[in-house]
Amino acid sequence: MKIAFTAAGTTWDSQIDSRFGRTEFIVILNEETQQLEVIDNSAVKNEAHGAGTATAQKMYELKPDVLITGNGPGDTAATALKNLNMKIFVDAHNLTLQQAYNSYKSGSLKQL
């Protein structure tokens, strides 16, 4: 399983970024190898408009099985993500990546 997090930093102790479109980083956990892969999202963050759909596009390229994020994705990005076979868990802001992953594992994260 590949699990994507919208993250404010690049480690397990970083906070989940509440933003989907303008997230600082996308961090991908490969559950088999337990390796973290970090994708810098600053190019999208610096777009004046259309950040949500640009990050949704990235999800199509990365194809994670699960996305864990905060408030987002917004309506347009959520519509774009519908065709992707990816489960979306939300309201994980105020948690670190590690805490969010544990909450996901224990089934306490809200699924969209």
Add this chain to the structure above:
Amino acid sequence: MKEVVILSGKGGTGKTSITGAFAVLAGQQAIIADCDVDAANMHLLLAPDFAERSDFYSGELAVIDSNKCTQCGICAYKCRFGAFSLSNGTYVLDPLSCEGCGYCQITCPEGAISLVPRKAGQVFVSTTKVGSTMVHAKLDIGAENSGKLVAKVKNSAQELAKLKHKEFVIVDGSPGIGCPVVSSLAGASYVVLVTEPTVSGLHDLERIAGVIQKFRIPMGCIINKFDINPEMSTQISHFISSNGIDYLANIPFDPSFTKAMADAKTIVETQSPAKLIIEEVWATLTKKLIN
């Protein structure tokens, strides 16, 4: 740290007057973020000192390298925004007309055109008249507010609040439901909606409430000037109570708002019925947020 975002959907409902009042009531417990950058006017009420300023860049702008340009005019022919014109035998670019699309860069046979980041305005970090820190911005002529600018103002307000151990971030959001509004919602603990009893007041309230529901953020509503149209106010209160929105207050039409604004004061610095109502709303909000 809790973040309150004040939104209205419709413009002109009294959103900034109420945000300014909250900012004065919160005093030094709060960091203020003015994200209504298209019509930034909180500075009129809170008298910030514009102490720190930095340039803000958004989008791109074409520039012509005059050493490479052969005055062939292809850019002027290709540009769909009419941004290039001939002036004294030389092609020049009107930055206000340039959309930064980059078509000229692709079509210029000499490679004389490049795109550079466009300066869109300035971001300020100020101390207000009540001693709180305020993050705000001013757009250059022709520049527009964006999700990017709102994110920048909000993120620096949130960082300052963490650094200075403040309890609240108070955000004045933009009207509408577009990109800057969506950007102002990220990480919010609570949204205060300010509406007025008009047809467009209700219509735009329905739209903004729909957006906030998508992000699962709790919200409450204030009906400002509720007594100028009791029928509409009843309709709005039905909408509020049937959509899981907290009914925060009815504020009567009160000329003290205009008088206060003319004196560059917030309503809570005057003696008026509205002052008491807003104080009560702020007390309710802080209780809600802290628990």
